[in-house]
Amino acid sequence: xxxxxxxxxxxxxxxxxxxxxxxxxxxxxxxxxxxxxxxxxxxxxxxxxxxxxxxxxxxxxxxxxxxxxxxxxxxxxxxxxxxxxxxxxxxxxxxxxxxxxxxxxxxxxxxxxxxxxxxxxxxxxxxxxxxxxxxxxxxxxxxxxxxxxxxxxxxxxxxxxxxxxxxxxxxxxxxxxxxxxxxxxxxxxxxxxxxxxxxxxxxxxxxxxxxxxxxxxxxxxxxxxxxxxxxxxxxxxxxxxxxxxxxxxxxxxxxxxxxxxxxxxxxxxxxxxxxxxxxxxxxxxxxxxxxxxxxxxxxxxxxxxxxxxxxxxxxxxxxxxxxxxxxxxxxxxxxxxxxxxxxxxxxxxxxxxxxxxxxxxxxxxxxxxxxxxxxxxxxxxxxxxxxxxxxxxxxxxxxxxxxxxxxxxxxxxxxxxxxxxxxxxxxxxxxxxxxxxxxxxxxxxxxxxxxxxxxxxxxxxxxxxxxxxxxxxxxxxxxxxxxxxxxxxxxxxxxxxxxxxxxxx
Ligand SMILES: [Zn+2]
Ligand SMILES: [Zn+2]
Numbered sequence: 082x083x084x085x086x087x088x089x090x091x092x093x094x095x096x097x098x099x100x101x102x103x104x105x106x107x108x109x110x111x112x113x114x115x116x117x118x119x120x121x122x123x124x125x126x127x128x129x130x131x132x133x134x135x136x137x138x139x140x141x142x143x144x145x146x147x148x149x150x151x152x153x154x155x156x157x158x159x160x161x162x163x164x165x166x167x168x169x170x171x172x173x174x175x176x177x178x179x180x181x182x183x184x185x186x187x188x189x190x191x192x193x194x195x196x197x198x199x200x201x202x203x204x205x206x207x208x209x210x211x212x213x214x215x216x217x218x219x220x221x222x223x224x225x226x227x228x229x230x231x232x233x234x235x236x237x238x239x240x241x242x243x244x245x246x247x248x249x250x251x252x253x254x255x256x257x258x259x260x261x262x263x264x265x266x267x268x269x270x271x272x273x274x275x276x277x278x279x280x281x282x283x284x285x286x287x288x289x290x291x292x293x294x295x296x297x298x299x300x301x302x303x304x305x306x307x308x309x310x311x312x313x314x315x316x317x318x319x320x321x322x323x324x325x326x327x328x329x330x331x332x333x334x335x336x337x338x339x340x341x342x343x344x345x346x347x348x349x350x351x352x353x354x355x356x357x358x359x360x361x362x363x364x365x366x367x368x369x370x371x372x373x374x375x376x377x378x379x380x381x382x383x384x385x386x387x388x389x390x391x392x393x394x395x396x397x398x399x400x401x402x403x404x405x406x407x408x409x410x411x412x413x414x415x416x417x418x419x420x421x422x423x424x425x426x427x428x429x430x431x432x433x434x435x436x437x438x439x440x441x442x443x444x445x446x447x448x449x450x451x452x453x454x455x456x457x458x459x460x461x462x463x464x465x466x467x468x469x470x471x472x473x474x475x476x477x478x479x480x481x482x483x484x485x486x487x488x489x490x491x492x493x494x495x496x497x498x499x500x501x502x503x504x505x506x507x508x509x510x511x512x513x514x515x516x517x518x519x520x521x522x523x524x525x526x527x528x529x530x531x532x533x534x535x536x537x538x539x540x541x542x543x544x545x546x547x548x549x550x551x552x553x554x555x556x557x558x559x560x561x562x563x564x565x566x567x568x569x570x571x572x573x574x575x576x577x578x579x580x581x582x583x584x585x586x
Contacts, residue, residue, distance in 0.1 A: 082176050082586040084368070087293050087325065088276070089349055090338040091269060092255050093286035098125040099253035100275060100287070101268075102246040108228070108236065109243040109274075121231030122253060123244065125277060125285060128225040128237065132283035133218035133335065137189040140213040141203060143169075143182045143399050145376055150183035153206070160202050163188040169331040172377050173370070173585045181327055181377055184399075189214065213398045218335035224279040241278040241337060250275045252287060257350065259343060264524070269351045278337040288338060289351070297322055298355050298363045303348040305556060306449040307356030310563035313556075314362035316572040319582065320380040320554050321347055323371040327379040366569070368586035371577055373404055378580050380573075382554035385456050386410050387530055387547025388428060388437045389419060390576070391494035396514055396550045404577040407493040410437040410558040412575050419495035419530075422488065426532045429495065429546050432458050437558065439547075444561035454557055456548040459527050464540040468521070472502060472509070475520045480504025486533050486541065494551045495530040514550060553577065 092098065100106070101122040108115040141164075144150035150166050157164045165188075170181025187203060189196065203212060228236040244250060251270045258264045277287045301318050324347070329339060332346055342349035371378040379402055381393060393405035409416040419425040434442030441454040463471070465483050473479045482505045489499025489510070500517050502509040511517045514529035521543070531545035554576040562572050570582055 082173060082178075082368075084293050084586055085171060085178065085326075085329075086290055087296050087340065088290040088338040089288045089296065089340055089342050090280075090286045090333070090336070091271075091288040091342040091349065091351065092252055093280050093284065093336075093338075093341060094282060095285045096127055098277065098285050098287055099123070100125065100244055100277075101251045101253050102244075102248055104246045104248040106230075106244045106246045106250070108238070109245050111238055111240065111242045115242075116234075116236055118228070118230035118234070118236070118244075119232040120246075123231070124229045125287075126227045126229075127279075127283075127285060128227045130224035130279055130283040131222055133220060133222040133281040135216040135281070136219050138186040138215050138217055139189050139199075139203065140167075140215050140398070141185045141187055141207055142210050143184045145182055147180075147183050150185055153185055156206055157187065157203075160206065162199065162202055162206075167334070169329065170377065171326045171329045172375075173583075181329070184331075186215070186217075187212070211398075215334070218281045221337075222279050222281060222283050224283070226277070226279075226285070241276065243274050243276045245274045247273070249273070257343075267350070270353045271351045276337075280337070281335050286336070286338065288342065293322065293325060294363055294367060295352075296325075296349060298359050299352055300347045300349050301359040301362055302354040302356045303350045305560070306453075307358045308448065309358075309450060309560050311358060311362060312567065312569045312572065313560045313563035314358060315366050315569035316554065316559050316563070317382065317556065318359075318362045318366050319369045319371055319569065319573060320382050320577075322366075322369070323378045323380040324382070326370065327377045368584045369582050370585055371573060371580050372583045373402070373577075373580045378402065378404060378577060380554065380577060381405060381550070381552040382556055382576075383547075383549025383551055384453065384555075385439045385548045385557040386437075386494060386551045386555035387439065387457060387528065387545075389416055389494040389551075390553065390555060391492045391496050391514075391551035393552045395492040395496070395498050396552055404580050405553055406578070408576070408578065410439055410555050412438075412562070416493070418493045420491045420493050422491065422532070425491060425495040425530075426544075429458070429530070429532060429544055438561045439555050439558035444564035446560065446564060450557075450560060453548075454561075456527055457546065457557070459545045459548075461522065461526060461531075461543045461545065462536070462540060463543075464538070468541055469504065471523055472504075472520055476509065478507050478509060480509060481506035482539075483541070488533070492551075495546060496551055497529040497531070500529075 167184040168180040172181040340346040393400035485503040518526040527548040531543040
């Protein structure tokens with residue numbers, strides 16, 4: 082079986098791109114006699130661009146069997162409801178790639194009265210389902226791009242193109258880690274070709290198209306320090322490969338690429354990040370996929386669970402995979418339910434290596450890994466004024482002085498799924514976990530697993546545990562298990578119960 086090639090947006094949402102090379106660059110994919118541009122740097126700017134027109138749809142669940150999904154479309158049609166299937170993911174079936182799942186989408190009309198009636202009709206067909214609104218573009222955006230090379234020559238282009246060169250190409254001043262506390266700009270180097278296109282937001286995007294095994298080699302090094310134990314790196318490669326195939330096409334619908342190179346998908350910063358240890362981890366697990374019931378697993382992972390993993394359904398709609406449940410990070414120990422506020426607080430205040438594999442001290446770690454392990458527990462203090470200003474900045478709503486922050490639903494790992502902000506001027510309800518993390522911090526809180534202390538000076542302290550959504554494999558826990566001698570297959574079996582590994586190419 083052939084491995085798929087993946088198109089990655091390394092940079093997106095830009096008004097201007099800078100691409101450089103030591104040799105002359107050639108524009109490909111535009112016309113036969115494409116000009117050769119000088120070496121140095123090429124400035125790419127939008128001359129004119131409109132965002133793509135978007136249509137509203139309601140996502141009403143997913144099915145692994147196409148016939149089942151298609152039957153629901155027929156049922157909806159008999160009620161006069163227009164629906165379609167959105168094919169997502171790749172799954173190996175009899176030596177070929179087929180789709181992993183079929184998402185049922187119902188067209189949403191604008192009029193409010195229509196919407197109420199539609200929701201009522203959908204409820205009759207699917208009493209269990211809470212539909213999720215999504216937007217899909219109806220067509221590609223139209224645009225004009227200006228290219229200016231270092232000799233000052235300008236070229237106008239009205240469609241997607243590639244830049245090719247005989248020596249490596251660089252995306253200059255690329256934003257890395259946007260919106261997170263490690264945000265910075267870097268020159269990222271790639272091999273011989275970079276594609277440039279217009280995103281549905283009417284902004285420039287660019288990146289590369291490569292074999293997924295090459296992608297995984299770099300992702301692995303970009304996600305975690307390359308001096309991580311080899312068996313951990315192997316476990317992470319299998320998880321990342323499975324995640325990529327399971328989510329193929331779902332994260333950026335309508336965009337000219339499959340995935341982005343940021344935290345939203347999986348961090349990809351190009352071949353300069355590749356280390357020998359990551360290469361070995363990819364080569365030694367080539368084609369290995371995590372499977373459940375004949376389907377590629379949506380093998381999620383996050384930095385540090387903090388003690389327990391969070392069921393996927395608490396974090397993402399319709400993500401009810403049985404292997405993404407609530408488990409204890411420590412193999413062989415029973416999971417404890419931290420949706421109870423008091424139990425959660427008590428555990429958050431413990432920091433003992435015997436409690437969790439991701440706790441500092443469970444395994445002997447050095448350097449960056451030892452630093453990362455410290456995110457097992459964290460505190461964040463904000464004055465009332467600071468918090469109010471951050472909330473205004475993030476939501477556009479001015480809450481005034483914050484009177485109270487009230488935890489709503491807590492998931493089993495202790496992560497808040499709902500939080501209420503009671504301000505003097507406004508009340509807000511935040512959900513799900515990522516929104517809570519985004520709104521309560523200048524950047525992002527490490528996780529939504531925190532309890533709230535009021536200070537004497539009217540401020541707040543968030544006492545937290547873990548880093549990330551906490552679903553699936555706990556990277557720091559897996560690092561420690563590997564450091565203590567566990568093999569990659571056992572690590573994966575621990576974090577993804579009842580799954581198996583299949584080598585498909
Ligand atoms: Zn993405
Ligand atoms: Zn953990």
